[in-house]
Amino acid sequence: MNARFAPGDRVRVLAAYPPGHCRTPYYCRGHAGVVERVCGEFGNPEQLAYALSGDPPRPLYRVRFEQRELWPGYRGRPLDCVEIEIFQHWLEPA
Amino acid sequence: MAKKKRKAAKAKPAKAGRRAARTKASRPQAPRPEAKTVRGHHDMGGLPAGAVKKREHDYALWEKRVDAMMVLLSDRKRRLMNTDMLRRGIESLPADAYDRMSYYERWIHSIATMMLERGVVTRAELDARIAKLKRAAA
Numbered sequence: 001m002n003a004r005f006a007p008g009d010r011v012r013v014l015a016a017y018p019p020g021h022c023r024t025p026y027y028c029r030g031h032a033g034v035v036e037r038v039c040g041e042f043g044n045p046e047q048l049a050y051a052l053s054g055d056p057p058r059p060l061y062r063v064r065f066e067q068r069e070l071w072p073g074y075r076g077r078p079l080d081c082v083e084i085e086i087f088q089h090w091l092e093p094a
Numbered sequence: 095m096a097k098k099k100r101k102a103a104k105a106k107p108a109k110a111g112r113r114a115a116r117t118k119a120s121r122p123q124a125p126r127p128e129a130k131t132v133r134g135h136h137d138m139g140g141l142p143a144g145a146v147k148k149r150e151h152d153y154a155l156w157e158k159r160v161d162a163m164m165v166l167l168s169d170r171k172r173r174l175m176n177t178d179m180l181r182r183g184i185e186s187l188p189a190d191a192y193d194r195m196s197y198y199e200r201w202i203h204s205i206a207t208m209m210l211e212r213g214v215v216t217r218a219e220l221d222a223r224i225a226k227l228k229r230a231a232a
Binding site for chain 1: 133134137139140176177178179181182185212
């Protein structure tokens, strides 16, 4: 599977709430950030969690979010950020 | 919208009696009206938690064994476990059990659940082994 996004691209995490295991933290869902790097391709953890193959491998990105984007009323420095590794099927262009 | 939802929730116990009451009791926290779903109990990033205890500690022998068991079950030869299965088993713990258990207690609960699910061990085998160890310790 080809990587849909490149470093510098602005992306938004899906505001999705599926049942079962996933590795996308609740607090970043629906929020926008910037792709910091493409980490490679990995088996889909949402399938691997059920002893399924996890194929085809999915591109994984390190996405940088500004803290003030994630937390209403964030009082730290304006450039504070957090980086989260998120699979491609959780991201859309922003 | 929120008003409508509350009304619907209120009407339920009266209609469905005992079963509805039990469902309600097992779900102490109602979802916030704006939430699409309830946040998984384990998914606690950003919630108030106080200061982090920055203290080193040694692992007990049983904790090292649990870790070793995870490594062996996940290796290329066996492929009976993986990180995501471990996580699923932990994430499906009820909130009170999750809070009560220590880190490696959650691990061994999850490993046991997954091995039962896959038929690697049976409930009877596990119970017999636990009973034997309890007798030996008594």
